[in-house]
Amino acid sequence: MKKLILSVLIMLAIVPxxxxxxxxxxxxxxxxAQKEAEVFMKSNKQSITVIGGGSxxxxxxxxxxxxxIAMTSRKMKFDEKVKCQEAGKAITEKIIAYDALAVxxxxxNPVSKLTRAQLEGIFTGKITxxxxxxGQDLKIIPYSRETSxxxxxxxKEHVLMNKNYVNSILSMPATGAIIQSVSxxxxxxxxxxxxxxxxxxxxIHVSFDGKTFVEASMANAIxxxxxxxxxxxxxxxxxxEAKNAPFVNFILSAQGQKIVVEVGYVPLKK
Numbered sequence: 001m002k003k004l005i006l007s008v009l010i011m012l013a014i015v016p017x018x019x020x021x022x023x024x025x026x027x028x029x030x031x032x033a034q035k036e037a038e039v040f041m042k043s044n045k046q047s048i049t050v051i052g053g054g055s056x057x058x059x060x061x062x063x064x065x066x067x068x069i070a071m072t073s074r075k076m077k078f079d080e081k082v083k084c085q086e087a088g089k090a091i092t093e094k095i096i097a098y099d100a101l102a103v104x105x106x107x108x109n110p111v112s113k114l115t116r117a118q119l120e121g122i123f124t125g126k127i128t129x130x131x132x133x134x135g136q137d138l139k140i141i142p143y144s145r146e147t148s149x150x151x152x153x154x155x156k157e158h159v160l161m162n163k164n165y166v167n168s169i170l171s172m173p174a175t176g177a178i179i180q181s182v183s184x185x186x187x188x189x190x191x192x193x194x195x196x197x198x199x200x201x202x203x204i205h206v207s208f209d210g211k212t213f214v215e216a217s218m219a220n221a222i223x224x225x226x227x228x229x230x231x232x233x234x235x236x237x238x239x240x241e242a243k244n245a246p247f248v249n250f251i252l253s254a255q256g257q258k259i260v261v262e263v264g265y266v267p268l269k270k
Contacts (some may be wrong), residue, residue, distance in 0.1 A: 021243065024051045025058020025071035026150050027174050028099055028193040029232050032263050033071055039259060040250050048247065052174065055150030062235060063087055069244055070235045073099065073193070074150030090238040096251045098266035100194040101155065101228040102216035104179070104201040106186050111135040113205040113213040116227070119159050122189060125166030130187060143178050143190035146171040154230050155191055194221065195264030221266045229266065 023033055030052040037048040050071075058070035059080050076084075076093065084091050103119060105111065111133060114122075121127035123142050130138045144165055145152040152171075156162060172178045178190040183200035194216055197203065205213035208227040220226035234251075236244045250256045257267040 020047045020049070021069070021247065022049050022051070022067045023069040023071055023234075024053060024061045024067040025069075026055045026073040026232070027052040027145075027176075028073040028151055028195075029071040029096075031195055032097060032232070032260060032265055035263050036251050036256055036259055037247070039255075040247055044246060044250075046246065054146065054148035055153070056148035059235065062091075062237070063089070068236060068240055069248075072150045072233045072235060073230060074153045075231075075233065076235055092236055092238050092241065094234045094248055094252070095231045095268065096234050096248070097232045097257075097260045097268065098221065098229055099232055100216045100218075100221035100226050100266065101151065101191055101230065102194055102197055103189065103191050103204040103206055103228075104182055104197075105189050105204055106182055106184075107200070107202045108186055109135060109202065111204070112202075113207065115210050116159060116206065116208045117210070119206070120161065120163060123155075123160055123165055123169065124163050125168070138187045141185055141188045142166065142169050143181050143188055144169045144171050145175070145178065145191075146173055151175070151191065151193065155228075158230070159191075159228065194218065194266075197264075218261070218264070218266065232265070 030050065033050045037050050041048055055072035055074050058067065058072055059076060061067035062070040063083055103114065111130060114133060118127060118133050122140055127133060128140055130136050130140055156165065172181065175192050175196050178192055179196060179201055182188040182190045203216050205215050206227060207213040214220050214226045216226055221229050234248060257269065260267045
């Protein structure tokens with residue numbers, strides 16, 4: 001009987017087990033991380049769960065120890081880094097891809113191009129009617145991601161030049177909600193990651209110099225002519241390096257970066 005128990009224990013010890021891994025955060029990174037995980041798990045004994053909710057939510061989960069990796073569409077803030085240090089976490093930062101942030105309107109809107117200054121005016125409430133930017137006499141209805149979103153933070157910093165959004169802005173919990181709202185609202189405007197673009201919304205050509213207006217596209221993001229491009233990040237505790245490295249290295253590999261392009265994001269090597 002003892003020999004039988006010993007044999008069973010030995011067998012259990014040598015049977016490969018699936019290592020569960022949790023990834024949480026940015027809704028922008030979500031489709032990419034899900035696809036990468038799907039391909040990775042086919043040939044690796046590792047179970048990966050990927051959940052959205054926003055960059056801030058992912059970092060909060062990392063601090064709480066309820067996720068192995070926080071995925072974000074913005075850089076970790078100074079106060080978040082301080083909290084990590086106070087929690088005894090030495091954080092590793094990895095850029096896994098880039099994303100172009102597209103400004104979108106309802107397809108019925110005749111406006112096809114806007115300057116950065118006009119976008120600032122629209123999202124801060126100084127420009128309230130489409131006729132002020134060459135469109136119809138129609139109220140502008142701006143949509144934004146909620147404050148926990150890295151996309152919200154990035155747009156505020158790089159397009160609004162850190163000016164506050166208008167108080168009446170409609171905050172959406174996810175990118176899909178912005179797409180649905182803009183597609184159904186004639187005077188709407190919002191912003192979404194390039195990979196989320198579809199025919200139900202229209203891309204606005206953007207100019208930061210007031211002269212050259214550029215479409216949000218993979219090609220224009222790669223050749224750096226489109227002005228609203230940002231890195232996408234993974235953050236994790238260095239103590240979990242052994243657990244996280246296989247999946248992170250897969251994303252950074254040639255195969256992983258090929259998936260980046262297939263899903264609609266911009267690869268690291270251009």
